[in-house]
Amino acid sequence: MLLPYLDRNEIEAGCDEAGRGCLAGPVFAAAVILPVDFSHDLLDDSKKLSEAKRKKLRPIIEKEPVAWAVAQLDPKEIDHYNILWSSFHAMHRALDQLSTRPTSLLIDGNRFLPYPEVPHHCIIKGDGKYLSIAAASVLAKTYRDDYMDSLALTYPEYGWHRNKGYPTKAHREAILHHGATPHHRRSFRLLPATEQAKLFNRNED
Numbered sequence: 001m002l003l004p005y006l007d008r009n010e011i012e013a014g015c016d017e018a019g020r021g022c023l024a025g026p027v028f029a030a031a032v033i034l035p036v037d038f039s040h041d042l043l044d045d046s047k048k049l050s051e052a053k054r055k056k057l058r059p060i061i062e063k064e065p066v067a068w069a070v071a072q073l074d075p076k077e078i079d080h081y082n083i084l085w086s087s088f089h090a091m092h093r094a095l096d097q098l099s100t101r102p103t104s105l106l107i108d109g110n111r112f113l114p115y116p117e118v119p120h121h122c123i124i125k126g127d128g129k130y131l132s133i134a135a136a137s138v139l140a141k142t143y144r145d146d147y148m149d150s151l152a153l154t155y156p157e158y159g160w161h162r163n164k165g166y167p168t169k170a171h172r173e174a175i176l177h178h179g180a181t182p183h184h185r186r187s188f189r190l191l192p193a194t195e196q197a198k199l200f201n202r203n204e205d
Helices: 051-063 075-080 083-097 131-154 169-178 193-204
Strands: 012-018 027-033 067-073 104-108 120-123
Touching: 012 083, 012 131, 027 083, 027 131, 051 131, 067 083, 067 131, 075 083, 104 131, 169 193
Parallel strands: 012 104, 104 120
Antiparallel strands: 012 027, 027 067
16 A cells, blocks of 8 residues: 655655656656545556556546646757656656645655755655655656657557557667657667667768
């Protein structure tokens, strides 16, 4: 059973991201402040939930919290900085949008870029330990999935409605045959090194 808070006396915002390991699309992050008495039997780490369960939870998470927000960094920003930095700053952007300012942050993972004047706690596998982080993981995942589904309508050959931009065999084969799109992360290994060099040379011709 997930824990409702780390410290009952703090206004805790749980933070998580989605899409860090993808070859295409933005990285999304969410921040969620839950009431201290919030509970829901279905809520868990988004990776452990089916798509149907995530979709069922999302309107509940959007309705019940004290505050919530979702933000993203696009592939050009990811390529300019790096995916780790981009993940942290997506969380910062989400925190910037919260209608209630937290006094403590619960971060999924073992590293974080400090957010101004708010202490944070890095919690490994926190999305499977704390309700607020799990809620953030569901929002980040569902918003990103919806975004990739919309892109798939324009780029159907990449199968983003199925793989959501992750490095599946079919996704890599589509890149090999059709080239990279403006939504692919050029700083990532899309193909073996020799093929990737040819790929970007072809795109720039």
